[in-house]
Amino acid sequence: MASLEHMTSLEQQYADLQASGLTLDLTRGKPSPSQLDLSNPLLALPGEGDFRDASGTDLRNYGGADGLPELRAIFGELLQIPSDQLLAYGNASLAIMHDTIVQALLVGVPGGDGPWRDVPDVAVLCPVPGYDRHFTILESLGVRMIPVPFVDGRLDLDTIRSLVASDPSIRGMWCVPMYSNPTGVTYTVDEVEALVGMETAAPDFRLFWDNAYAVHHLTEAEPLPLDVLGMAERAGHPERPLVYASTAKITFPGAGVAFFGGSRVNVEWMRARTSAQTIGPDKLNQLRHLRFFGDAEGVRRLMRKHRAIIAPRFAAVERILGERLTGVADWTHPTGGYFVNLEVPRGTASVAVALAAAAGVALTPAGSAFPYRDDPEDSNIRIAPTFPSPDDLEAAIEALCICVLLAVERSN
């Protein structure tokens, strides 16, 4: 009887929620308008008359295919990559990741045995839950994805090592080494050493090292990225990591600057491949960013302003989940990045997300963080707290909690 009353009251809370006419969006990890405002000076930069780099090159014209040296130096410092091994490209790192995989399929990568399209059942390891757009790239190009679930919030190195050692069709692995999307996991030194040092059956195995959140700290601790290129070189596999990053969630997503880093051999390969594609990147946008940042400390200062805006939002999510879902669900406590990963009881995530949608709260579709959108446990929900206003965020998380509790009740 008690449980029937409980259910009735949840049904009632849900009916009230639906009647309240919410339209809230927790789907994508986008900066809020107040975060975007931090970078408004970019809109007036570089300004009339400012179009030369430090060496006097006229940036209004073609050329400079590697990108602006001064901007590469800033991000080299932030990413722990020598600036001559870091190229500054266009507006989106995803485009570089996509192109890397296209090039690997069509022409192959250094040290390989030919184009990956000739590898029977070519496959890439995908730690899950992971970033949906990484998976979309592979799915769209017909590359097989092998999910490798995190275990207790850590990479399952035993499974990864045994898969890559025995199967030459596995040519790569997605890695978000800092504040992973969506789990918030940051790889440890031991984990990175294992990844760069492990034996692989494929001669040209690559780590797609997407350091999208390298400077996106949510606490006062500001750990530096690990020197993955140096570690790979010392481990005897210098060509293994391909590093990606961008200013997407530093300045303006979609209107920022993306970076590619690698060993000298990989950088030379990328240069050669890119030269068939473009005469050079948008150096004026790079100059605008250079003027705005000034130096690496300028980027760190800006990121602290982002933190001041978004850390309270993450704290609100933590508080509400703690009040409403303790004992029912588990969630991550990220110290950086853009997401909270919510694990609800098996078999209830898609119902909870559908209930939320019907009550006007849009969430990333259940299963999105898995290859082929297949969450075998149907338990994963990604929360993106940055975009909504604080009031909207709290209303959306309260609503989500009611939907999770109702989904669990209905499943019993």
Ligand code: PMP
């Ligand atoms: N990588 C990860 C892990 C992301 O979460 C995102 C989304 N911000 C991106 C890449 C996209 O970056 P870009 O806008 O530079 O393509």
